Amino acid sequence: MNHYETLFVVKPTLTDEETKAQIEKNIAIITDNGGEIVAIDDMGMRKLAYPVEKNERGYYTVVYHKAPATLIAELERQMRYNEDVLKFMTVKYAKKKEIAQYDKMVAAVVKKNDAPAAQPKQEEAPAPEATEPAAEPAKEEA
Amino acid sequence: MAERRKFKKRYCRYCEQKVEFIDYKDLNLLKFSLSERFKIMPRRLTGNCKRHQEMVTVAIKRARQTALIPYVVDRKNVVDNPFELIR
Numbered sequence: 732m733n734h735y736e737t738l739f740v741v742k743p744t745l746t747d748e749e750t751k752a753q754i755e756k757n758i759a760i761i762t763d764n765g766g767e768i769v770a771i772d773d774m775g776m777r778k779l780a781y782p783v784e785k786n787e788r789g790y791y792t793v794v795y796h797k798a799p800a801t802l803i804a805e806l807e808r809q810m811r812y813n814e815d816v817l818k819f820m821t822v823k824y825a826k827k828k829e830i831a832q833y834d835k836m837v838a839a840v841v842k843k844n845d846a847p848a849a850q851p852k853q854e855e856a857p858a859p860e861a862t863e864p865a866a867e868p869a870k871e872e873a
Numbered sequence: 874m875a876e877r878r879k880f881k882k883r884y885c886r887y888c889e890q891k892v893e894f895i896d897y898k899d900l901n902l903l904k905f906s907l908s909e910r911f912k913i914m915p916r917r918l919t920g921n922c923k924r925h926q927e928m929v930t931v932a933i934k935r936a937r938q939t940a941l942i943p944y945v946v947d948r949k950n951v952v953d954n955p956f957e958l959i960r
């Protein structure tokens with residue numbers, strides 16, 4: 732069993748229930764193949780940094796799990812076939828330091844999930860955007 | 874040149890914060906090492922130490938792959954508000 736973290740992005744065009752079903756489906760692949768879920772971080776709908784299959788947004792989920800190596804191949808194969816999954820990536824945490832970090836991230840996720848009250852403030856804050864311009868035009872000609 | 878001035882005092886910000894591992898989802902940590910066009914800044918400008926530069930490079934590439942930050946920002950490929958992504 733290794734420590735893994737799998738991030739996947741579900742299409743924004745699905746309804747809430749369909750999105751939920753997709754997430755559960757992917758989690759089921761892990762549990763059905765001998766994996767063990769450690770924590771689930773629901774990052775929610777986010778703007779993608781660049782369009783993926785013409786979608787501007789996506790629903791991010793991060794699953795922390797322990798699994799045998801063979802599971803990852805199967806998981807990635809199924810996600811590749813799944814048209815509702817725009818992006819996915821699995822990261823393995825193997826070294827001692829990485830595992831320490833893994834435990835830290837899991838703890839942070841668990842804490843976040845336990846305190847759902849803090850959740851909704853993310854949307855409103857109109858993002859400080861004053862920092863950007865100034866230096867930009869100078870290097871335009873490059 | 875404009876960028877050089879910004880990083881005049883050179884020291885590794887990650888060492889300063891005692892960062893042991895850089896998570897690719899933690900965009901605030903990646904921010905120090907990205908230019909305005911989301912390129913990876915060279916070590917000679919940011920002052921990052923070699924160990925942290927290698928970590929941040931991997932993290933940035935992972936973040937790009939998962940569409941958390943863009944690969945390129947140019948005239949064809951404009952991000953309306955790039956700093957919205959890094960909050």
Ligand SMILES: [Zn+2]
Pocket residue numbers: 885886887888889921922923924925926
């Ligand atoms: Zn350092």
